[in-house]
Amino acid sequence: MATVDTTKLASLGLTSSSTTTKTASTGAIGQADFLKLMTEQLKNQDPLKPLDSQQFLGQLAQFSTVQGIEEMQTAMGSMASVMESDQTLRAASLVGHDAMVTASSISHTAGGSLDGEITAATSGPVTLQITDSNGTVVRTLQVDATSAGATNFHWDGLTDSGTAAGSGTYSLKAVTGSVAASDVSKATSLEIGVLAHVDSVSIESSGLTLNLAGVGGFPLSSIRRVS
Incomplete structure (x- = not known):
């Protein structure tokens, strides 16, 4: 372990005990300590080789700049915390409402239904295919898009045979045109939005989650519409 030359510390008006305490308590010097060190350096400089005062002013300016950035970061952190709290309160007000999100699968409960919208590429017929977790097509719906853009659809929860679809996970795929069930998988998918009830809001590391x-x-950023 290296030893500390107390003679040199004394020439600067410092002691080993005070230096050790300061380092242990903060790990860095403050502005007052920095100015004290600068003053001691000026007092103990070689009169035949005086130090450039511009260097000291430059060091002081740099120190002040760094300190200002740290204070700004602290202020920005406080502001971000306030904004996050405000956003959380706003998101909490959505609980109990229905929100529209883009999704390609749903968890269906027997006896339930589903509302949503398909982003049609053009006006004309659009085919929506609903498939169960085994890959079996349970329902094929035809909706008519009056123009390009959002086109509403409704699934009553029944299969093509008219029986209630069982509880489970179902995949959704929409394509342009009146497409046969066997050809839907080959066509280009259209974006589907589903309307679902907001049960709760969670604060995750990535942000707010509905x-x-x-x-x-x-x-929260993925919510397309709230009703």
């Missing part, structure tokens, strides 16, 4: 019944958790 927990939607039968759909799962979605970040």
